[in-house]
Amino acid sequence: MEGHDEMSAITPSKPYKTHLLRPGNTNCAGCGMSIGLQWLDEALGDEKPVMVIPSCCGIVTAGAFPTSGYGAPTAATTFASSPAVATGISAISRMNDIDNPVICWAGDGGTYDIGLATLSAAAERNEDIIYICYDNEIYGNTGGQRSGATPTGSVTSTTPHGKEERKKDIMGIMAAHRISYAATLSIGHRKDFLRKVRFARQAKGFRFLLMLSPCPTGWKSEPDQSTELIELAVRSGLFPLYEIFDGVRYRINFQPDNTPVSTYLEQQKRFRQLWGDPGRLQAFIDSQWRHLDGMATVFPANIQDAPG
Amino acid sequence: MSRTLATGDHVAGHALAMAGEANRDARGCCAGAYPITPQTEIIEYLSAYDFTKGRIVLVESEHSAMAVCMGAALAGGRSFTASSSNGMAYMTENIFSAGYYRLPTVMIAVNRTLGPPWNIWVDQGDSLMMRDAAWLQFYCDTHQDLFDTIMMSFRVAEDPRVMLPVIVAMDGFVTSHTQMVVDFPTQEQVDAYLPACVVPHHLKHDHPTTMGGMTFPNETELHRFEIQQSMENVITVLEEARDEFENVFERRPAGVMECYETDDAETILIACNTMAKTLKNVVRERREKGEKVGMIRTKLFRPFPRKELLQAIGQSSKVGVLDRNHSPGSGGIFWQEVATTLQGGPDVLLQDYLVGLGGGDVTPENINAIIDDLQRRETASEPQWKDTTK
Ligand SMILES: Cc1ncc(C[n+]2csc(CCOP(=O)(O)OP(=O)(O)O)c2C)c(N)n1
Ligand code: SF4
Numbered sequence: 001m002e003g004h005d006e007m008s009a010i011t012p013s014k015p016y017k018t019h020l021l022r023p024g025n026t027n028c029a030g031c032g033m034s035i036g037l038q039w040l041d042e043a044l045g046d047e048k049p050v051m052v053i054p055s056c057c058g059i060v061t062a063g064a065f066p067t068s069g070y071g072a073p074t075a076a077t078t079f080a081s082s083p084a085v086a087t088g089i090s091a092i093s094r095m096n097d098i099d100n101p102v103i104c105w106a107g108d109g110g111t112y113d114i115g116l117a118t119l120s121a122a123a124e125r126n127e128d129i130i131y132i133c134y135d136n137e138i139y140g141n142t143g144g145q146r147s148g149a150t151p152t153g154s155v156t157s158t159t160p161h162g163k164e165e166r167k168k169d170i171m172g173i174m175a176a177h178r179i180s181y182a183a184t185l186s187i188g189h190r191k192d193f194l195r196k197v198r199f200a201r202q203a204k205g206f207r208f209l210l211m212l213s214p215c216p217t218g219w220k221s222e223p224d225q226s227t228e229l230i231e232l233a234v235r236s237g238l239f240p241l242y243e244i245f246d247g248v249r250y251r252i253n254f255q256p257d258n259t260p261v262s263t264y265l266e267q268q269k270r271f272r273q274l275w276g277d278p279g280r281l282q283a284f285i286d287s288q289w290r291h292l293d294g295m296a297t298v299f300p301a302n303i304q305d306a307p308g
Numbered sequence: 309m310s311r312t313l314a315t316g317d318h319v320a321g322h323a324l325a326m327a328g329e330a331n332r333d334a335r336g337c338c339a340g341a342y343p344i345t346p347q348t349e350i351i352e353y354l355s356a357y358d359f360t361k362g363r364i365v366l367v368e369s370e371h372s373a374m375a376v377c378m379g380a381a382l383a384g385g386r387s388f389t390a391s392s393s394n395g396m397a398y399m400t401e402n403i404f405s406a407g408y409y410r411l412p413t414v415m416i417a418v419n420r421t422l423g424p425p426w427n428i429w430v431d432q433g434d435s436l437m438m439r440d441a442a443w444l445q446f447y448c449d450t451h452q453d454l455f456d457t458i459m460m461s462f463r464v465a466e467d468p469r470v471m472l473p474v475i476v477a478m479d480g481f482v483t484s485h486t487q488m489v490v491d492f493p494t495q496e497q498v499d500a501y502l503p504a505c506v507v508p509h510h511l512k513h514d515h516p517t518t519m520g521g522m523t524f525p526n527e528t529e530l531h532r533f534e535i536q537q538s539m540e541n542v543i544t545v546l547e548e549a550r551d552e553f554e555n556v557f558e559r560r561p562a563g564v565m566e567c568y569e570t571d572d573a574e575t576i577l578i579a580c581n582t583m584a585k586t587l588k589n590v591v592r593e594r595r596e597k598g599e600k601v602g603m604i605r606t607k608l609f610r611p612f613p614r615k616e617l618l619q620a621i622g623q624s625s626k627v628g629v630l631d632r633n634h635s636p637g638s639g640g641i642f643w644q645e646v647a648t649t650l651q652g653g654p655d656v657l658l659q660d661y662l663v664g665l666g667g668g669d670v671t672p673e674n675i676n677a678i679i680d681d682l683q684r685r686e687t688a689s690e691p692q693w694k695d696t697t698k
Binding site for chain 2: 018048050052059060062063064065066068069070071072073074075076077078080081084085086087088089090091092093095096100117118120121125
């Protein structure tokens with residue numbers, strides 16, 4: 001048939017030497033995406049993904065045409081559409097026996113807010129997609145406005161007196177879809193990060209990974225403190241590291257060690273309203289852990305869930 | 309070839325399915341689908357179709373339906389969908405995306421009034437709203453015209469000289485839910501007519517790029533300019549697609565437009581879709597009475613065939629446009645296009661008539677009244693509203 005020669009040149013998964021995140025990308029210094037993308041690359045090894053990225057800082061990372069900050073084929077989609085575009089890519093790839101992972105890389109705006117219906121539908125259809133939300137808890141691209149992921153008390157350009165509402169429980173939302181795997185990722189816990197990405201890679205169907213992603217520009221923090229900040233978020237219990245299997249079995253990967261959350265808050269000017277009194281944010285942490293501990297006790301993960 | 313009685317929606321569903329199936333030895337096909345009256349039967353038909361290498365993804369919105377089509381095309385597959393009215397409005401952002409990405413998706417637009425107030429009947433305002441979205445647009449009158457145009461659309465859209473998506477429009481209910489006799493070809497004929505779909509800029513692992521990333525004004529201008537140049541290739545590619553259509557299917561569908569009794573006409577009426585069928589009958593009757601009237605059925609709307617239209621209008625002194633759509637604060641959209649076409653050209657009295665908005669039946673009496681009005685006129689006026697209920 002006409003066109004076949006050209007088609008055989010479209011390689012399935014031929015390994016090539018380039019990193020997923022290339023030099024010359026436009027991330028700010030200390031951006032959580034920089035570590036996240038490098039570890040994602042490391043976890044996948046020689047296998048290159050297809051990246052599907054909606055409007056957000058993550059697509060600005062690519063830089064300007066015709067260069068690309070990504071060393072993998074990348075589709076820049078409209079803000080709400082990454083899981084639906086990824087569905088089409090995954091559908092055609094799989095029917096042609098091309099197995100490379102199709103990865104959505106989206107900010108919290110594209111995940112918690114405008115893209116939530118699209119995300120929910122792709123999860124409900126159990127598409128063969130790994131969805132990674134790098135959660136910087138604001139709309140970074142447009143200059144740091146509040147999102148459904150912004151924590152209580154945080155000052156953003158549209159919540160000058162601190163956000164009143166709670167952060168949405170996106171992990172709970174995704175678990176309610178009974179997807180095969182959902183997990184949180186920390187750029188302060190490398191082994192845990194790599195293991196989870198590798199587990200997600202071999203799991204089937206729709207997989208969801210949530211990475212708390214420092215944004216020195218919006219968090220008003222020091223770029224060289226980014227990994228330390230995430231470690232503090234984990235140790236204080238603000239950002240729990242855990243996994244949910246099939247939406248019902250829970251495993252907590254790291255127990256908080258009584259580090260006061262104030263050590264995390266006081267290095268970020270976005271939390272200046274809470275300096276000296278973490279108040280409602282501490283209440284949020286406590287209720288989050290009551291729920292999580294309960295789930296992990298009553299519905300624990302079993303031994304097959306995460307081979308080391 | 310089989311002769312069948314089928315509804316417009318069934319015809320469109322069958323045409324899309326055969327086109328998708330024809331890509332089975334290549335990268336297969338994939339469509340995003342979401343229901344809306346009066347298009348729903350198309351996606352129901354597709355969902356029940358047993359593709360050798362294809363998938364219909366039942367999404368949660370039209371916005372995602374087009375996103376799935378884009379993903380499929382970005383992975384090198386053949387893609388298509390269907391929508392109407394508010395569905396198309398909801399899809400808008402991704403309709404523009406598909407155009408600017410230059411992905412050769414084919415979308416059936418079953419024309420329906422935009423709401424609120426809610427109205428499910430025909431009005432071309434929904435697809436015409438997409439005129440600036442870098443999509444080709446065809447408007448069809450009969451069920452056969454619809455089938456044939458869908459087939460040609462895949463050829464034209466996927467031709468490297470064009471590489472742009474296509475809307476094929478039909479009238480809601482009047483076409484979508486009535487039956488007409490249609491000749492369906494065999495799958496082998498469709499296989500012979502449609503080459504394997506090749507999207508040259510699909511995502512490649514050996515040449516990783518970012519599709520749709522940032523551009524600066526100079527590249528953006530070039531991108532738009534190239535789209536314009538591709539639009540200018542459409543008529544040549546379409547004529548080739550018609551020739552090849554005739555070779556394979558042994559009939560010749562209308563191409564850019566259909567002219568009837570225009571050669572020596574003093575008065576010409578322009579319309580699209582099924583309105584043009586009624587108009588044709590009225591013109592025939594008036595010709596029999598010796599009146600020098602003619603009609604042009606506009607079929608290709610994007611790119612707008614200015615040269616061909618000027619030629620068809622020829623020496624006629626009066627042109628009336630029947631617009632089943634309304635751009636508030638301006639008038640009919642076809643009229644705007646014809647006015648631009650006549651700009652600086654022959655001295656023609658051009659009058660717009662807004663008819664059948666919201667699906668009002670446009671009867672031979674309505675059209676006769678319009679022709680009477682046009683023949684009496686000495687000057688053109690603002691677009692005329694014709695109360696078609698009378
Ligand atoms: C439909 C639509 N609305 C608004 C925008 C403007 N916009 C672009 S990126 C963005 C925020 C992105 O925030 P997030 O997803 O959290 O990612 P981040 O930029 O923080 O990495 C907004 C509002 C857009 N591109 N598309
Ligand atoms: S604004 Fe924040 S999220 Fe965006 S690139 Fe800079 S540090 Fe990263």
